[in-house]
Amino acid sequence: DAGVTQSPTHLIKTRGQQVTLRCSPKSGHDTVSWYQQALGQGPQFIFQYYEEEERQRGNFPDRFSGHQFPNYSSELNVNALLLGDSALYLCASQQGSSYNEQFFGPGTRLTVL
Amino acid sequence: AQSVTQLDSHVSVSEGTPVLLRCNYSSSYSPSLFWYVQHPNKGLQLLLKYTSAATLVKGINGFEAEFKKSETSFHLTKPSAHMSDAAEYFCVVSDRFGGYNKLIFGAGTRLAVHP
Numbered sequence: 313d314a315g316v317t318q319s320p321t322h323l324i325k326t327r328g329q330q331v332t333l334r335c336s337p338k339s340g341h342d343t344v345s346w347y348q349q350a351l352g353q354g355p356q357f358i359f360q361y362y363e364e365e366e367r368q369r370g371n372f373p374d375r376f377s378g379h380q381f382p383n384y385s386s387e388l389n390v391n392a393l394l395l396g397d398s399a400l401y402l403c404a405s406q407q408g409s410s411y412n413e414q415f416f417g418p419g420t421r422l423t424v425l
Numbered sequence: 426a427q428s429v430t431q432l433d434s435h436v437s438v439s440e441g442t443p444v445l446l447r448c449n450y451s452s453s454y455s456p457s458l459f460w461y462v463q464h465p466n467k468g469l470q471l472l473l474k475y476t477s478a479a480t481l482v483k484g485i486n487g488f489e490a491e492f493k494k495s496e497t498s499f500h501l502t503k504p505s506a507h508m509s510d511a512a513e514y515f516c517v518v519s520d521r522f523g524g525y526n527k528l529i530f531g532a533g534t535r536l537a538v539h540p
Contacts, residue, residue, distance in 0.1 A: 354531055355528075362525065416469040
């Protein structure tokens, strides 16, 4: 049983560019959350998707957007990249309710030059 | 609002000695609390979770944590450290909204284990 997978593993972009990160949830999971982990810090919640809709959003600007597909996979898009967007982006999946554990993928390391 | 504070950014122990990683929480309702571990270049792995059942929670790899409501603490312990325990550890509280949840992470504690 494959766990949560993310692609790509690493990505280098320049300021002002746009980037798309991808996540496939663990089998049987229908809810996907995205987190940003800056160097030396704990992960910060970006948003969560369920049934192709954004449920809640953390304190991130509109440059960060997402999408969930009918097969529950998800994308994170970041427009107009800033140097401060350099971070490890983590995807987590869970099955349904708020009491279920979130399983994390290995992350995508984004470097903005 | 839910929050967690990890009291030590770095902890260093010798192999075979006990491990104590400290965490205090703030919650307006009975919290769900977790400890996650992150090894270099690897994803986050759940060590254990507390969801209002037994206050002493046993996790993987010999780790355990005790929920103390009076002290608003959820410290992680292990009787005997192993070299493979060296990693970053995060104390986490679940913030529930409607029927959903998001995880709120502490800043992390880096555990070093020396021979």
